Amino acid sequence: MSEVYGVRRSRLRDRCAATGSAAALVSRPANVRYLAGAAPPGAVLLLGPDEDMLLCPRTPSGDPADGRLDEEVRLTALPTSASDAAVAAAEMARGTGVESLAVEEHHLTVARHRALRSVAPRLRLDDLALAVEQQRIVKDEDEIACLRIAAEITDQALGELLESILVGRTERHLALELERRLVDHGADGPAFATSVATGPNAGRAGHRPTDRRVEEGDFLSVCLGANYRGYRCEIGRTFVIGTTPADWQIELYELVFAAQRAGREALVPGAAYRDVDRAARQILDGAGQGVALAARTGHGVGLEIDEDPQLAPAAMGKLDTCVPVTVEPGVHLPGRGGVRIDDTLVVRQEADGGPELLTITTKELLAL
């Protein structure tokens, strides 16, 4: 992997040079990890003209969940008196004689930015803006391999849950069990807080598990994902509890399923983000369920669970190949519950078989 990180850093360095910055300070943890291989808590990456340095408030623990630092990056522990790695990096940049430093203004707080200015008043601070995030959108095959493993782990954890007795158990317990199973199967941890929603809660985006117990006749919706070597995927499924789903449940499920399929099928290289969103959204709109819909129907995944692109009505940009995204429309009917169906897919050329579905758990409406 070592070469990979070096290539990423050169690309960023070229970009900085093109905009007139001689050095860059990367502070957002996922960006640090993307460029250096590891992001111990509080560490920042200084991309200098001569060498790249990871400044760490304390010795990295060697925890594999933090990643492994690229050999070409020099690890520099801060003196215990230094309170902020970014400030120490600015002092170091000043020492090397560079005139300008690009910083992540969308991540640094106003107070930290001011501290940087005060230790290096003659250093010009530019905005690196979302340069690293943009670089992260298209994944290489190593990254996709990590996402694929994350999805396998996720499918396994979910599959095991479906074989167990669900009636009478609480949302919280089911969520904790799913997270334990993710770790059992090799995840570094859950990719995000696992959501389990039953009955009237089912289908709510981002629902946090409560003490409500699963009952006969409920919709049960779950949303989970594994974090594997930093890469995070997402799956969402909705089931019915009991022997036979009610008519309204079948109808709602088929509607959301149709919307989700339309979204998946719209995942072709060159498609506008907003058109993918519209493909899913218009099916729900057409059935009068558009109002209940979230602001977006999908998003990128990678080192963070919520990355660019956003699949939303006002999103600008077009899909490339090798961009992993979720497609996750849902409908929630207040007081009754609802349905969410969520997959992680990678955009691929049609000649390569079209979008690659990473989360392969069935999307049939199962009655459990």
Place this chain on the structure above:
Amino acid sequence: MSEVYGVRRSRLRDRCAATGSAAALVSRPANVRYLAGAAPPGAVLLLGPDEDMLLCPRTPSGDPADGRLDEEVRLTALPTSASDAAVAAAEMARGTGVESLAVEEHHLTVARHRALRSVAPRLRLDDLALAVEQQRIVKDEDEIACLRIAAEITDQALGELLESILVGRTERHLALELERRLVDHGADGPAFATSVATGPNAGRAGHRPTDRRVEEGDFLSVCLGANYRGYRCEIGRTFVIGTTPADWQIELYELVFAAQRAGREALVPGAAYRDVDRAARQILDGAGQGVALAARTGHGVGLEIDEDPQLAPAAMGKLDTCVPVTVEPGVHLPGRGGVRIDDTLVVRQEADGGPELLTITTKELLAL
């Protein structure tokens, strides 16, 4: 509780008025919750001259883990087109005709701050600095009651673990089981990522659980805490696995225990933060174990697990009554393991019985 929040907001408003700001924008989630009773994701609190408003990117879920919004705060949902509640709040403040707005420069990013300035260019943006954090240091009895319950839950979860078979189980599994037990006993969730460390990992601060299995003769150190209604406590204990601890284990344990007791006994109203730290630290220093010691030996807890005060050599300030803090010295010997002992206590007058120990699990060296 409603009155409590109103009183807190008035205090902050008085402070802003004294520094010339007519309105304040609170964005840090724990601060929002402290002042408004609830902090749904992405919400900000606008303390205006006439009314207080919680601006929310989407309708709060009613999740009790988010807290319950004080009735006197007006809930304002953002239009779906608005991307940032803080920016919407600045527009609103501009609309009310105030000339200045105090913002949390230690929380707002440079990019968000710029967006605020651009929607309200004639509004003067002051720095609210750590005004709310400072207000949060001394807790009222309702807050301490929540911490007390959080500690009870934590003691229960830990006590149950100690009754189970430990040899052969991995750090990860033990950590997951502790978190499940916290939730079983009524926690809204863990207060922070549970740490379980065995053998050579034992005693490392902030160790993240690995797949290492518990073995005979190991030190086993655990650090966990419950989140109850937003309030977070912390306990750390170290045990020996097997029938009889080795001499070096007993010696190291007694040393850390003595340091921790000295720290606890130094918790009197009016004591300088640094003196509490020194009380614990000098015992370890005296035994030649000071080098391995962390930058601090304790910290405040409350709506965040790591709050002011810091019990550290360079910390400025003195303890008040009703300040909950941890006392958590530890020693880690590379390759061999180590000991941490960590309690949450509330500073009380000596006439009231001295420091109130919230985490009551025994600190005897148990052989499990």
